[in-house]
Amino acid sequence: MALLEVDSIDVSYGNVQVLWDVSLSVDRGETVALLGANGAGKTTTLKSICGDLTPTAGEVRYKDENIGGMPFEEVVEKGIAHVPEGREIFTESSIRENLELGAYVDRSGMEDQLAEVYKIFPRLEERADQRAETLSGGEQQMLAIGRGLMSDPDLLLLDEASLGLAPVLVDDVFEAIERINKQGTTVLLVEQDIYNALRVADRGYVIQTGEMTLSGTAEELAADERVKESYLGA
Known part of the structure; x- marks a missing residue:
């Protein structure tokens, strides 16, 4: 049984x-990449999983429970x-306050x-x-990821973690994603940086104009001519 199953969902903004x-699935312990260009529907898919949006059709199942439309x-x-x-x-708060x-x-295990x-x-x-405002862009991204980890999640949804970062900081962020996964957290990664996403992912999906x-x-997608031509500059 998959940890997360997105099953044939339709999603609308108003009309x-x-x-x-x-549809997509994520098994426990995996890193799965959801790939595509800006505006393809990647962020909307994550919002439908985390409760920001409610699918108009289909189901989002987590640990075999339908969570579609459940409050965030x-x-x-x-x-x-x-x-x-x-x-x-929160730029005017301290780094520790942001993490807290x-x-x-559940604040009982917060210090651990x-x-x-x-x-x-x-x-x-x-x-x-x-x-937090004193941090560089890459450090602020690390803070955002760290804050997400403070709830000790089984599944971490990452939306464009490398967006706007200098190349050396991009490497740091993807190395952190690898460490997080190796420590037992399942990751669903939304990315426009196809090369690095496929480097750290086990599997992936490509979405275009709202359709898979x-x-x-990862190896199959990296070798696919359509992916090479559209996203890897081949």
Whole structure:
């Protein structure tokens, strides 16, 4: 049984349909990449999983429970954390305060989880009392991911984690994603950076204009001529 199953969902913004019959699955322990160009429907798919949007058809099943349309707070309590595009950190609060906000579901193990986040992102511990606005773009992305990990999720949804970062910082972020997965957290990764996403993923899906067009192992997608021509510059 898959940890997460998105089964033939349609999603609309008002009267405008943006996803058609979208399906994907994520098994426990995997990193799965959802790939596509800007505006393809990647973020909408994540929002439909985490409770920000309600599918008009189909189901979102997590641990074999239909969570489609469940409020965001309840989805977090079930064990899913969403790190949205754009980071959305509180710049005037300290790094530690930002991280503590991620533990609002259960604060009993907060200090232990904070220690785990600091192991993954040592720079956050070094600057724990600084205001978040003093961090570089890459460090702010690390903070956003760390805040997501503070709820100790079974499944981490990452939306465009590398967007707008310098190449050296992109490498740092993807190395962190690999560490997070190796430590036992399942990851669903939305990315426009196809090369790096397939480098860290086990499997992937390609979405175009709201419809799934390809799926396969990371190796299969990296070798697919359609992926090479459209996304890898071949």
